[in-house]
Amino acid sequence: MTNCNVLKLKPVFFDEDTEKTLCELEKTRCEFWNLDRDCANFLNTLIKIHNAKNVLEIGTSNGYSGMWILGALRETKGKLTTIEFWEKRQSVARNNFKNHFPDVLVEAKIGSAIVVLEDILEEIEKNKREKYDFIFIDANKKEYIEYFKLADKILKNGGVILADNILSHYEKVQDYVENLFNNPSYQSQILELGTGMMLSYKNK
Numbered sequence: 001m002t003n004c005n006v007l008k009l010k011p012v013f014f015d016e017d018t019e020k021t022l023c024e025l026e027k028t029r030c031e032f033w034n035l036d037r038d039c040a041n042f043l044n045t046l047i048k049i050h051n052a053k054n055v056l057e058i059g060t061s062n063g064y065s066g067m068w069i070l071g072a073l074r075e076t077k078g079k080l081t082t083i084e085f086w087e088k089r090q091s092v093a094r095n096n097f098k099n100h101f102p103d104v105l106v107e108a109k110i111g112s113a114i115v116v117l118e119d120i121l122e123e124i125e126k127n128k129r130e131k132y133d134f135i136f137i138d139a140n141k142k143e144y145i146e147y148f149k150l151a152d153k154i155l156k157n158g159g160v161i162l163a164d165n166i167l168s169h170y171e172k173v174q175d176y177v178e179n180l181f182n183n184p185s186y187q188s189q190i191l192e193l194g195t196g197m198m199l200s201y202k203n204k
């Protein structure tokens, strides 16, 4: 087999029914701005390696990446909070989650990410909610820096932030990237995977 053929192979992990839905969603991924399968597989693997039990996703869309996150959380016995301001998309996502991962806890929040993050922070400060151990950022690129300022307050020490579209939208996320690279509390690396992902580890 040539190297080229190896790169065309795609990982398959889920049951037939879930794979069928994922393949359907992959046909419209440009319309719903979903991760590609390689990035989704990476996200899934990372959550398992980190043994993350409390994951936050900013940017649900129709639930494609969410399904990969839930696949990992089924193994780590964790739960997902996911934020989307587009009600119609969130409702498609909820159906996908319910149909394929009814056994994994999901809190699907509708609203503007910054407002929802502020509410989450308030609940954490009042001890009504636990901090997160993994945050996936994939919403409005211009707001990444604002998401980070809030994400930092709701992420445990030793937690991980993964952000998408770092290379494809570099101008919009430049302040996010610079802030993290200059932040002594974080160790970060940009990965040339998909549209470019930035992985950041919050020091203990």
Ligand SMILES: C[S@@+](CC[C@H](N)C(=O)[O-])C[C@H]1O[C@@H](n2cnc3c(N)ncnc32)[C@H](O)[C@@H]1O
Pocket: 032, 033, 034, 035, 058, 059, 060, 061, 062, 063, 064, 065, 066, 083, 084, 085, 086, 089, 111, 112, 113, 114, 138, 139, 140, 143
């Ligand atoms: C790139 S898509 C997310 C794709 C998804 N993570 C996946 O891979 O399946 C970004 C989503 O974030 C939502 N979004 C954009 N800005 C937002 C904001 N300020 N608050 C909440 N959701 C937002 C969009 O409606 C869109 O569905």
